[in-house]
Amino acid sequence: MNGVKTNGVNGVNGSRNRNGSDAQRPLLKDQKIQTSSQASASPTANGHSATRPTHGRKESNPLAPPFIVSAPGKTIVYGEHAVVHGKAAIAAAISLRSYLLCTTLSKSKRTVTLRFSDIGLEHVWNIPDLPWAAFQRPNKRKRYYDLITSLDEELVEAMQPHIATVSPDTKAEKRKQHQAAASAFLYLFLSLGSEHSQACIYALRSAIPVGVGLGSSASVSVCISTALLLQCRALSGPHPDQQSRETEEQLERINRWAFVGELCIHGNPSGVDNTVATNGHAVLFQRRDYSRPPAVSILRDFPELPLLLVDTCQAKSTAAEVAKVGQLKATHPAVTGHIFDAIDSITRSAHEVVTGDDPGSLENITHLGELMTVNHALLSSLGVSHPRLERLRHLVDESGVGWTKLTGAGGGGCAITLLRPDLAPAAGQLNGEAAHSGASPLLDLQRQLEEEGFTKYETTLGGDGVGVLYPAIINDEEIEQDMFLAAEGREGVEELVGGKYDREAWKYWRP
Numbered sequence: 001m002n003g004v005k006t007n008g009v010n011g012v013n014g015s016r017n018r019n020g021s022d023a024q025r026p027l028l029k030d031q032k033i034q035t036s037s038q039a040s041a042s043p044t045a046n047g048h049s050a051t052r053p054t055h056g057r058k059e060s061n062p063l064a065p066p067f068i069v070s071a072p073g074k075t076i077v078y079g080e081h082a083v084v085h086g087k088a089a090i091a092a093a094i095s096l097r098s099y100l101l102c103t104t105l106s107k108s109k110r111t112v113t114l115r116f117s118d119i120g121l122e123h124v125w126n127i128p129d130l131p132w133a134a135f136q137r138p139n140k141r142k143r144y145y146d147l148i149t150s151l152d153e154e155l156v157e158a159m160q161p162h163i164a165t166v167s168p169d170t171k172a173e174k175r176k177q178h179q180a181a182a183s184a185f186l187y188l189f190l191s192l193g194s195e196h197s198q199a200c201i202y203a204l205r206s207a208i209p210v211g212v213g214l215g216s217s218a219s220v221s222v223c224i225s226t227a228l229l230l231q232c233r234a235l236s237g238p239h240p241d242q243q244s245r246e247t248e249e250q251l252e253r254i255n256r257w258a259f260v261g262e263l264c265i266h267g268n269p270s271g272v273d274n275t276v277a278t279n280g281h282a283v284l285f286q287r288r289d290y291s292r293p294p295a296v297s298i299l300r301d302f303p304e305l306p307l308l309l310v311d312t313c314q315a316k317s318t319a320a321e322v323a324k325v326g327q328l329k330a331t332h333p334a335v336t337g338h339i340f341d342a343i344d345s346i347t348r349s350a351h352e353v354v355t356g357d358d359p360g361s362l363e364n365i366t367h368l369g370e371l372m373t374v375n376h377a378l379l380s381s382l383g384v385s386h387p388r389l390e391r392l393r394h395l396v397d398e399s400g401v402g403w404t405k406l407t408g409a410g411g412g413g414c415a416i417t418l419l420r421p422d423l424a425p426a427a428g429q430l431n432g433e434a435a436h437s438g439a440s441p442l443l444d445l446q447r448q449l450e451e452e453g454f455t456k457y458e459t460t461l462g463g464d465g466v467g468v469l470y471p472a473i474i475n476d477e478e479i480e481q482d483m484f485l486a487a488e489g490r491e492g493v494e495e496l497v498g499g500k501y502d503r504e505a506w507k508y509w510r511p
């Protein structure tokens with residue numbers, strides 16, 4: 001693993017691997033790790049960088065210790081769907097995250113394993129059996145810094161027999177979910193790795209509910225992209241004294257490959273989800289031309305809006321909702337064009353407010369709230385609402401606590417409600433004790449939502465993008481795969497990976 005500094009941590013030398021697993025021991029504290037410039041000395045078989053010893057005897061080549069990468073989910077505040085058609089959107093990272101634990105195996109092993117236990121996916125591929133020849137043909141081979149804007153159909157086809165064997169006996173819907181995640185992984189593994197790639201187990205846990213519009217797929221894609229780029233030594237850092245420009249470059253590299261993962265999972269993504277999952281905070285995002293990088297402005301000072309995030313618990317498919325809007329556009333180009341333009345104006349008006357003075361004033365929140373109401377109505381006119389979303393909106397409207405819109409693809413999934421500041425508890429209190437005591441229209445609403453089977457998610461907006469825990473050690477203890485996979489629910493995973501107790505251990509690329 002290149003350029004990733006050991007934390008000099010506590011426990012790097014003395015870490016305990018409690019099940020004596022196949023994983024290699026972590027690097028020693030003072031062991032030198034290659035930097036990317038050193039690594040670029042000679043290309044490997046896959047065209048990636050690596051150093052070659054200059055003397056006759058081979059240097060020992062310790063395998064990487066287990067490490068974890070993590071990325072947040074997101075909520076689209078304004079502009080979903082229109083963003084697929086070249087308009088602007090604002091999205092913010094949420095505090096729910098995915099975690100990918102990568103355990104390199106000894107050299108005698110030649111397998112790559114996915115253990116994505118949230119969705120019940122377990123799969124093993126034999127590395128030598130994978131279609132390397134197709135991916136490494138001179139006109140097909142991709143470099144880690146390439147910008148890829150569409151999948152190569154021939155490569156997708158070459159990969160197909162290896163995807164068809166993923167969960168063949170599960171129900172169609174589940175199989176689709178498994179094969180989508182497996183495709184994202186395999187396309188990136190084949191693009192960034194080689195037949196000499198080290199055997200590794202990739203174990204995934206996510207606190208982000210799957211397929212409810214909170215960007216679970218983008219978060220997973222960012223984790224996969226980061227892990228594979230780290231393993232092929234195409235990233236430097238993250239470390240705190242890294243220069244801004246270099247940091248931005250690493251994030252850009254991660255984001256480009258995460259977009260490829262998103263292409264595998266839902267066909268026609270705008271890229272806004274993976275961009276916010278990579279960079280964190282909030283973003284103003286627009287992709288006018290799919291052959292070029294999108295225009296992205298990171299909103300680091302995105303206000304702490306008092307938001308309620310509610311799940312209709314109605315399953316939806318991003319791919320299906322995006323396709324539905326695409327179909328409407330094909331049939332009614334002028335009408336949908338006007339709707340997209342109106343959504344674009346909403347996003348721009350909201351951007352002015354959130355980047356202006358005092359975005360949290362009653363007047364500005366009212367402005368933002370009214371924009372949400374109109375944005376929802378326009379999404380509804382595109383056909384991506386759902387009776388459950390309309391019921392939710394109706395309940396919120398009746399309670400008078402704020403303004404609601406669907407977030408993400410719609411067709412079910414989640415909605416966000418911006419709370420009136422004169423009625424809402426302070427943002428920090430929204431999810432805590434204060435939200436459960438006393439009588440208020442907000443509490444009444446929350447009770448009613450519960451009664452009708454809606455689920456509230458506790459989250460804050462903004463926060464860091466992709467992060468790395470290298471090695472996977474928290475408070476002097478190595479995080480073991482079995483424990484990680486068995487951790488109970490979101491709290492169990494978060495407690496294990498130590499976000500709360502050992503914040504220093506996690507490193508982020510912060511430009």
Ligand SMILES: Nc1ncnc2c1ncn2[C@@H]1O[C@H](COP(=O)(O)OP(=O)(O)O)[C@@H](O)[C@H]1O
Binds near residue numbers: 118177178317
């Ligand atoms: N925890 C997870 N483990 C494995 N795969 C996941 C996980 N979360 C999401 N995915 C992948 O992402 C897909 C969901 O993507 P999508 O329908 O776009 O939902 P969302 O709105 O949450 O992004 C799943 O079918 C699966 O392939």
Ligand SMILES: C[C@@](O)(CCOP(=O)(O)O)CC(=O)O
Binds near residue numbers: 213268271
């Ligand atoms: C509908 C869309 O704008 C957002 C989809 O978000 P999600 O997959 O529902 O989290 C699609 C996209 O931007 O790729």
